[in-house]
């Protein structure tokens with residue numbers, strides 16, 4: 001294991017509102033009518049949080065929504 | 075008797091030698107352990123009087139042990155200023171036949187010497203019957219008779235009489251009696267021995283007129299016709 | 300603590316840090332031990348938590364890489380891109396980092412903006428900073444080469460672990476500090492305790508060395524080891540001072556009481572030398588003088604004997620024996636004497652009485668008591684010797700157990716309370732006893748013998764007369780299984 005003392009860190013692109021929206025779109029791409037209440041609630045909360053600038057908690061909710069979607073839809 | 079006396083203190087030595095010569099013994103003197111040992115090994119004595127602590131490295135116990143190792147069985151009487159029971163035991167263990175603590179009276183020493191020599195002679199033939207004059211005791215039946223008359227004695231009185239009879243004609247000191255009859259090695263303060271002897275006298279002397287047990291002034295008792 | 304010798308003055312003055320001081324050394328050793336064990340223990344914890352976590356991360360990345368290789372071999376760059384997107388979409392933990400670049404180092408997939416410059420070699424672990432929206436985190440990454448010049452970077456944000464690691468390391472550090480402090484404190488405390496004990500011992504002993512024999516160690520009453528030491532030392536001092544008293548008494552006695560017979564002998568001899576008119580008178584005087592000198596000898600012998608017994612050396616000669624025949628022997632010796640004095644002698648003895656001690660000495664003690672009873676009784680009295688076993692008596696050391704109680708009672712002149720208290724002193728003789736023979740050593744010897752057997756000698760009034768009682772703890776049954784057989788049938 002090597003630690004390199006580089007002062008310029010690489011930006012993590014998934015930490016952004018753009019990614020939030022992307023995830024939100026992914027959820028939409030599933031059959032919207034079939035969304036379970038939990039998933040849609042998670043998605044709403046997620047997008048709301050993202051919009052308010054709280055990207056991280058928003059992302060977590062959206063990701064959870066996707067995970068549960070994947071689990072329910074074959 | 076031919077006696078060897080090994081003693082470093084001159085006063086004591088001359089005192090003993092004088093007393094013994096007066097009673098007709100032949101006394102050889104040695105004032106240190108080395109001389110004592112060489113005399114004891116090279117000549118024959120009837121008895122050896124040995125001081126326990128001697129100057130010059132060769133002490134009494136050493137001489138005694140050497141003699142016994144050489145097979146010399148001459149009776150040895152140890153003299154010592156060490157009075158403790160343990161010291162006595164040590165002296166007797168080393169092969170001593172008797173032990174007299176200093177200071178001692180000449181009578182005591184002489185009585186013990188004679189008892190030793192006598193014991194040495196008697197050891198050969200075990201006796202079952204002792205007689206002095208008209209007094210007679212049977213050691214097996216534990217019976218006592220005087221002038222043909224039976225006398226009842228307590229067990230201890232019997233042992234006292236037996237001791238006196240075995241040393242008949244010889245002075246027996248109170249200490250000797252205490253050790254020989256009662257097996258006590260301490261000073262009983264009051265003259266308990268006198269009381270016991272006088273009781274014995276009541277039984278074996280009083281009814282018969284002529285006394286056999288005699289008191290020897292400053293020394294002890296003697297059973298004699 | 301690094302240069303303790305610098306503080307160590309060669310003088311015996313108690314410096315603050317003397318390495319020669321046992322207590323400091325003790326404290327140091329104690330502290331070192333404490334720290335060593337703490338460090339060892341904490342290292343285990345460190346490896347157990349942080350080490351394990353790092354290992355997990357590495358494992359996860361390695362497994363992930365294998366899966367992605369498979370995807371690549373099946374679906375090429377497009378398949379891999381889809382899977383990476385999928386992974387990122389479902390990354391609930393929010394710590395996955397991926398980057399796929401082509402041979403021109405252009406971004407193809409993943410959530411890192413560009414190929415980090417410091418990652419120059421493949422198949423090595425790197426820890427690098429990443430810029431997240433909220434903060435700068437640390438990430439553990441590994442680069443893999445793919446065919447056609449593609450390169451794949453897989454990583455995990457380990458800021459959570461870093462935090463944990465920080466907590467653990469901090470805890471360890473603090474623990475080390477605390478433990479060190481504790482060790483030093485504990486060591487210091489122990490040192491103080493140690494010094495306290497040692498000092499109070501040395502203070503007391505110093506006082507004693509300077510002649511104050513009355514000083515004793517303070518006993519806290521807490522029943523701990525320190526008290527134990529204190530009590531033991533006090534007992535030792537007690538004994539020493541008793542022995543010293545004995546020595547003092549003996550020297551006083553030699554100065555005073557031996558003078559009497561010596562003076563008498565001397566006077567008799569001088570008188571005879573000056574005034575004897577004939578040989579008989581001279582002989583009589585000399586004989587008397589010899590008697591007086593014999594008296595001196597027996598006093599000396601008795602004193603020596605007492606001293607020897609008090610020294611406790613004879614305890615090695617103790618044996619188990621039946622006390623009754625031994626007592627009967629002594630009684631037999633004195634019965635005649637008692638009768639001779641017109642006294643009645645009564646015995647109350649059990650059949651057997653197993654006893655642990657010195658037979659001859661015990662007989663002597665009883666003989667002395669009987670001797671006194673006879674000596675200090677006018678005719679027509681009764682002397683009673685009784686012995687019994689008290690089964691659950693309280694012993695002097697506080698325990699309960701079997702005790703021998705032996706008493707000699709007479710109906711003689713008796714003693715006053717004040718005299719009883721002094722009776723066992725050497726050479727003590729009561730006023731009424733002046734015209735009886737004796738030297739006042741009889742009871743001293745009894746006392747010494749009884750003490751050698753861990754017992755007690757008590758005097759009490761018999762109205763009229765005196766009761767002397769000896770109480771001695773007996774061995775417990777289980778410790779003497781064979782006593783009856785060894786002593787009764789011989």
Ligand SMILES: Nc1ncnc2c1ncn2[C@@H]1O[C@H](COP(=O)(O)OP(=O)(O)OP(=O)(O)O)[C@@H](O)[C@H]1O
Nearest residue numbers: 671672675713728729732737738739740741742765
């Ligand atoms: N049974 C007793 N009755 C009355 N007084 C006694 C009795 N026993 C001891 N005493 C007193 O205690 C004193 C000390 O006794 P101890 O036995 O020590 O000495 P002693 O008998 O005078 O001399 P020793 O025993 O040395 O010959 C005696 O002098 C006497 O005054």
Ligand SMILES: [Mg+2]
Nearest residue numbers: 671737741742
């Ligand atoms: Mg007495």
